[in-house]
Amino acid sequence: MLTYILALAVGALVLAADQYTKYFIMNNFELGQGTDFIKGLIDIVYIHNKGGAWGILQGHTWGLLAMTVVIMLVCIALLFKWGTKNKLVFWSMSLILFGGVGNLIDRIFRDGNVVDFLHFEFWPDFPVFNIADCAIVIGVALLMTYFVIDTIRDLKAKSSTSPVKIPEDEENN
Secondary structure (H helix, E strand, O other): OHHHHHHHHHHHHHHHHHHHHHHHHHHHOOOOOEEEEEOOOEEEEEEEEOOOHHHOOOOOHHHHHHHHHHHHHHHHHHHHHHHOOOHHHHHHHHHHHHHHHHHHHHHHHOOOOEEEEEEEOOOOOOOOEOHHHHHHHHHHHHHHHHHHHHHHHHHHHHHHHOOOOOOHHHHOO
16 A cells, blocks of 8 residues: 555656746746756756657647547556556556646646756757656556566466477377
């Protein structure tokens, strides 16, 4: 039970950190302005993203809002179906949901714009992102890890319960 409470608390802290950092960036930087954060690693670059991940679907705010709501409903369904049975799924869904809420708040209250500000200095073509995006990526990675572990577990269970077949060549010896 403690693990579930901790996952929700971490999710809430991620959401609070996401909204606080976006507020801080908007009030201390001009749009397009940047600065070194960790030299050679991460820059702060204040931008607005009207699209989804990697800027796809630019300007389709209503479609992105609808897609976000659908994804969040799927996450809630997965949370009820598997989340209480598996801590990894619960953590995954919590991070995805709280990250999704962070970006959803932006789309609703910031004229369809998501505030992005983190940029890898060493990878100039990588998109600028925010804390909510990090939570979503970590949540998806955890969910993929769960599915890989679960698939391996199922394969091992099936292989240990299947009868051993003797090749025809050996039967005749």
